[in-house]
Amino acid sequence: MKITQETYDVVVCGGGLAGFCAAVSSARQGATTCLIQDRPVFGGNSSSEVRVTPHGAAAFHAYARETGILSELLIEERAANHEEIWENGWTNSVWDMTMYDLAMKTPNLKFHVNTAVQSVNMTDERQIASVVCYVANAETKLTIHGKTFIDCTGDGTVAHLAGCEWRMGSEGRDEFQEFHAPEAASKDTMGNSIHFKARDMGRPVPFTAPDWAVKHEDPSYFYDQGRLPKEMKGGYWWIEIGVPWNTIYEAEDIRHELTRHTLGIWDWIKNKDPKTKEKAANYALDWIGQVPGKRESRRIMGQYLMTEHDPAERTVFHDEIAFGGWFLDLHTPGGLLAAHSEPASAEGYTQSSEYAIKSYCGPYGIPLRIMISKDVDNLMMAGRNVSVTHAALGTVRVMGTTALMGQAAGLSAALAIRKGISIQEVPDTSITEVQQALLRDGCFLPNYKNEDPYDLARKASVSASSQALLYGAGPESKGFHEGLTVWRDQNHRIPHDRLLQRRGQWIAVGTDHIDTLSFCVSNNSGHVQQLKVALARVDHIWDYRVNTGTLLNEQTLEIPEGERIWVEWAVNATGLQPGSYVRLDLLGNPDLEWHRAGCIVPGHMSANEIGLNRMRRYDNGITMSFKVSPAQPCFGPENVLSGVTRPHQFTNLWRSEPNEPLGAYLELIWQETQSIRHVELTFPGHLIREYHAYSPFYRDPQCAKDYTIETYVQGQWKTVVQVAGNYQRHRKHELPESAAADRLRVTIQSTNGDPSAAIYEIRCYS
Numbered sequence: 001m002k003i004t005q006e007t008y009d010v011v012v013c014g015g016g017l018a019g020f021c022a023a024v025s026s027a028r029q030g031a032t033t034c035l036i037q038d039r040p041v042f043g044g045n046s047s048s049e050v051r052v053t054p055h056g057a058a059a060f061h062a063y064a065r066e067t068g069i070l071s072e073l074l075i076e077e078r079a080a081n082h083e084e085i086w087e088n089g090w091t092n093s094v095w096d097m098t099m100y101d102l103a104m105k106t107p108n109l110k111f112h113v114n115t116a117v118q119s120v121n122m123t124d125e126r127q128i129a130s131v132v133c134y135v136a137n138a139e140t141k142l143t144i145h146g147k148t149f150i151d152c153t154g155d156g157t158v159a160h161l162a163g164c165e166w167r168m169g170s171e172g173r174d175e176f177q178e179f180h181a182p183e184a185a186s187k188d189t190m191g192n193s194i195h196f197k198a199r200d201m202g203r204p205v206p207f208t209a210p211d212w213a214v215k216h217e218d219p220s221y222f223y224d225q226g227r228l229p230k231e232m233k234g235g236y237w238w239i240e241i242g243v244p245w246n247t248i249y250e251a252e253d254i255r256h257e258l259t260r261h262t263l264g265i266w267d268w269i270k271n272k273d274p275k276t277k278e279k280a281a282n283y284a285l286d287w288i289g290q291v292p293g294k295r296e297s298r299r300i301m302g303q304y305l306m307t308e309h310d311p312a313e314r315t316v317f318h319d320e321i322a323f324g325g326w327f328l329d330l331h332t333p334g335g336l337l338a339a340h341s342e343p344a345s346a347e348g349y350t351q352s353s354e355y356a357i358k359s360y361c362g363p364y365g366i367p368l369r370i371m372i373s374k375d376v377d378n379l380m381m382a383g384r385n386v387s388v389t390h391a392a393l394g395t396v397r398v399m400g401t402t403a404l405m406g407q408a409a410g411l412s413a414a415l416a417i418r419k420g421i422s423i424q425e426v427p428d429t430s431i432t433e434v435q436q437a438l439l440r441d442g443c444f445l446p447n448y449k450n451e452d453p454y455d456l457a458r459k460a461s462v463s464a465s466s467q468a469l470l471y472g473a474g475p476e477s478k479g480f481h482e483g484l485t486v487w488r489d490q491n492h493r494i495p496h497d498r499l500l501q502r503r504g505q506w507i508a509v510g511t512d513h514i515d516t517l518s519f520c521v522s523n524n525s526g527h528v529q530q531l532k533v534a535l536a537r538v539d540h541i542w543d544y545r546v547n548t549g550t551l552l553n554e555q556t557l558e559i560p561e562g563e564r565i566w567v568e569w570a571v572n573a574t575g576l577q578p579g580s581y582v583r584l585d586l587l588g589n590p591d592l593e594w595h596r597a598g599c600i601v602p603g604h605m606s607a608n609e610i611g612l613n614r615m616r617r618y619d620n621g622i623t624m625s626f627k628v629s630p631a632q633p634c635f636g637p638e639n640v641l642s643g644v645t646r647p648h649q650f651t652n653l654w655r656s657e658p659n660e661p662l663g664a665y666l667e668l669i670w671q672e673t674q675s676i677r678h679v680e681l682t683f684p685g686h687l688i689r690e691y692h693a694y695s696p697f698y699r700d701p702q703c704a705k706d707y708t709i710e711t712y713v714q715g716q717w718k719t720v721v722q723v724a725g726n727y728q729r730h731r732k733h734e735l736p737e738s739a740a741a742d743r744l745r746v747t748i749q750s751t752n753g754d755p756s757a758a759i760y761e762i763r764c765y766s
Contacts, residue, residue: 002140005130008034008110010413011146013117013131016044017054017399018383018406019152020099021069025410025441026150027109031417033410034144035109036133038116042099043091044154045293046399051091051195052237052293056400057325057363058690061542062605062621063647064325064363065687068443070403072728073098074691078698079727085692087235089197089287115142117153120161126377128162148378148413148423152406155248156298156385164375166298170390178308179358180328180391188333189390191242192251192292194258196266197234199286207270207285214264219273226345227336229269232280238345239265240295240335247297255292261336262288295331295384295397302387303427304369311395312358316447317367319427321412321434322404323446325362330394351610360616361395363542365446368427368434371409377424380413382406404443411437440763442645442682442730449643456676456764457641460668460744464637466657468756470508470601472627474520475564479599480702480754483695484688497596497624499531501588502609505624506541508634508651509576517584518568520625521559525591529559532587535571540649541581541605544615552582559592566627579650584626597623602655602684602702602758603634603647621688635758637666645682645760653684656748656757664757665747668764677738678765679709679721681746683729684758699727701753709733712743727752738766 008031012023015037023035045052054074057064065071078085081094103111114136121143123129130145151158156166171178172185209215216222222229227238239262245254266285269276308328309315332338340346347353351360370387373379381387382405384397396402412434416423419430426434435445436452452458499521507517514535523529537550552573559567576582586594588609596606601623607615618624635655644652656664685700699705709721721733744764748757 004140005143005145006034007145008032009146009417010148010150010410011131011144012036012150012152012410013158014044014152014154014383015039015042015111015113016152016154016383017046017070018402019150021403021406022150022152022382022410023109023111024069024102024106025407026414027106029411029414031108031414033109034146035103035111036115036117036144037111037113040113041096042103043096046091046095048091048093048096049291050289050293051089052399053085053087053091054399054403054691055326056398056690057323058688060327060360060617061325061363062617063541063603063687065690066400066404067645067730068404068407068438068441070400071442071686072730073102075686075728078694078696082696084696085694086233087692088237089195089234112142117157120158122162125163126375128376128378131158147417148380150380150382150409150413151300151385152383154294154297154383154385156300156381159300159373159376159379159381159385160298162376162379164373164379165301167301168298176307176309176389178389178391180308180330180394188243189247189297190295190331190333191240191335192247192254192258192294193237193240194255194262194289194292195234195236195239196262196285196289197287198232198283200282201284202282204281205284207266209263209267212260213267214261216264216268216272225340227341229265229273229276232269232276232283236265238335238341240331240341241337242335243333243337247294251292255290258292259288259290296393298385299388299393300381300385301374302370302381303372303374304367304387306367306370306388306392308389308391311361311364311392314362314364317365319368319431320365320445320447321368321408321438322366322401323363323444324366324396324401325364326395326398326401328359328361328391328394330391351616357610357612357614360610360614363446366396366405368408368412368431371405372423372427377422380409380423382409407443408434408438411441440680444646450761451643454765456674456766457668457762460670462637462641462666462668464654464656464666465664466660467633467637468635468655468657469631470510470628470634471631473597473599473601473623474625475595475598477598481600482701482753483698485693485695496593498593499586499589502546502585503594503606503618503624504583504585504615505606505626506538506581506583506604507626507628508603508632509580509582510578510633510636511630512574512576512578514571514573514576514628516568516629517571518566518627519584519586520564520566520595522563522593522595523559523561523565523591524563526561528561529589529591530556531559531589531592532556533569534585534587535573536583536585538581538583541603541647544607546609546613546615564595581650595625597625599623600688602653603651620693640666640759640762646687652760654759658755662748662750662757665745666759666762668744668762670742673740673742674764675738675740675766676711676744676764677735678732679735679744680732680763681759682761684760685729699752701751702758703727703729703752704748704757705752706749708747708749710745710747711739711741713739713741717745
């Protein structure tokens with residue numbers, strides 16, 4: 001056997017999305033970094049071996065898609081991939097190679113695939129010295145030394161071998177009074193899943209299940225227990241088994257049982273189910289996974305234990321380093337062997353039950369302390385093995401969220417090494433530096449914004465060639481959303497927009513008053529209808545309180561009979577705060593239909609009431625029809641210095657006038673000459689919906705395609721950066737040499753389809 005040793009600053013164990021983002025982030029911060037992955041490809045559950053597509057906050061909240069390294073990867077994959085994304089089973093090797101390419105291109109990063117951690121060497125009981133690994137098919141024993149170790153193995157293998165305290169199973173309700181906790185503590189966990197893919201062959205094809213496959217005969221097992229066999233091509237997350245097997249030690253038993261069940265389920269769909277036999281006639285099995293995707297095992301105890309109260313109540317942490325927004329999604333232990341697969345699916349994904357209302361959460365902040373081991377001084381965790389209760393794991397475990405945690409862990413580890421401090425000290429001594437570095441790297445934090453003292457743009461004034469005004473949008477309005485659809489496996493498009501309950505439309509405020517608001521409704525009841533309307537202040541676009549405590553006006557209007565009638569409300573709202581949002585609410589009247597706009601107005605979402613003084617996103621992130629007078633100047637150039645790179649408390653976006661030709665520009669002006677070497681830009685796009693909503697070869701129409709950066713030097717403009725064919729939202733440019741300038745201009749010659757040039761943020765550094 002070959003025996004080798006290597007030494008790095010940061011050692012990341014586990015190459016799923018959390019580990020991959022941790023390693024890239026650490027290396028980009030200048031730390032020598034090693035990434036150890038026990039599979040031949042990166043991505044963990046998202047890889048082509050397992051094929052679970054990354055989920056996150058945008059599944060439930062408009063403009064809540066994760067950014068940073070994950071966003072960079074997903075944008076690149078969609079731009080390059082010929083194949084659509086379906087729920088599960090449809091990930092191909094384009095995704096694997098997108099990740100591999102980034103790993104290859106990242107300075108300071110070395111990786112070992114097909115390499116498993118087998119043991120841990122300790123300097124003392126609180127310090128890891130090295131991990132001992134075995135390289136499969138190479139007969140190589142590899143000892144890797146490091147200053148800081150990040151356990152992204154999912155199972156918490158490194159932490160377990162290092163002697164850390166961990167939990168597995170569910171806390172009882174009496175321990176933390178969590179609504180989602182069972183009455184009594186249990187060792188039960190959520191299960192593992194394998195997925196399948198079926199292909200339409202264009203003609204009938206037979207299928208015969210092997211004798212050892214599970215036999216299904218009872219339709220209620222599927223239709224009454226939350227296991228709906230929807231589209232024939234696959235994507236069934238509920239093919240899941242855990243209890244009575246241990247998800248770590250008996251993973252191979254689970255894999256075998258899942259294979260038996262998958263073949264039996266396909267046999268039911270193809271040959272027995274009267275609802276699907278004809279639909280599935282032309283489909284053939286194309287792929288069945290043999291690497292189970294795991295949801296839950298060990299959770300390593302950190303400096304802080306996050307409970308479900310934190311995401312439910314949006315706890316604000318001083319050490320916030322990421323955010324989440326998936327619902328409190330706790331699958332039934334046993335999966336296919338239990339009475340139903342998961343409570344929300346068993347309810348038919350209703351939005352108004354007590355369980356559904358109390359499961360809807362976020363976007364919420366995540367603290368760094370859940371990723372720092374309380375027992376080992378140089379150990380961090382990222383992924384589903386972080387310091388949370390079983391109930392809280394239901395929301396933080398999804399890959400979009402774990403990728404953000406990974407990026408924060410890698411950055412924090414590198415920063416601690418650079419400063420010569422222990423990672424244990426970072427939450428109290430260096431958290432502002434971590435947060436500002438994450439924001440600079442394209443991440444979003446719900447409760448923190450750009451306050452980087454080194455950002456020269458913050459000292460500048462800003463102007464633009466033009467700016468768009470907000471007039472509203474109607475059913476006939478046209479948008480530029482080609483290639484942007486909905487994730488079809490969740491919240492199917494509502495077939496009508498009847499006012500079955502209160503619905504609200506967020507409207508950005510750019511002046512101190514609004515005179516009139518109008519909305520487009522249909523009344524086909526045969527007589528005049530009464531409709532109560534209200535206008536209220538809201539804190540931000542995810543302020544889902546029905547009663548925000550700041551009602552501006554309310555009135556009952558008469559709605560005449562007719563189709564697509566524009567109703568004008570003389571709201572006469574004064575004393576408004578420019579740079580904020582108000583919400584127009586139409587209260588429930590099932591005889592009326594409030595029509596959606598034919599386009600999505602940037603930063604303008606809608607929500608509907610679900611009960612318990614709560615609302616949630618309406619449909620998949622759409623704009624309802626409305627008009628506002630006077631038109632609101634809410635897309636001004638000053639928004640690029642707001643410190644926030646997405647709609648939140650305001651639009652935070654500069655948009656040029658869409659009726660003018662492109663070639664629009666944004667200009668920074670300083671009172672004194674600045675030495676500029678780095679310019680960093682954040683463009684719009686890739687935020688409103690989940691990754692699943694984006695088509696093959698997608699390039700977001702809002703994103704700048706061709707642009708230049710110029711500096712004003714000695715009385716004339718000089719082009720210092722010229723870009724063609726861009727589709728990434730976050731771009732960092734190093735100028736060929738430092739420019740001594742008191743003005744800087746970004747000119748967007750073309751976008752990927754939208755008529756407006758647009759920018760969320762511009763930063764400049766010496």
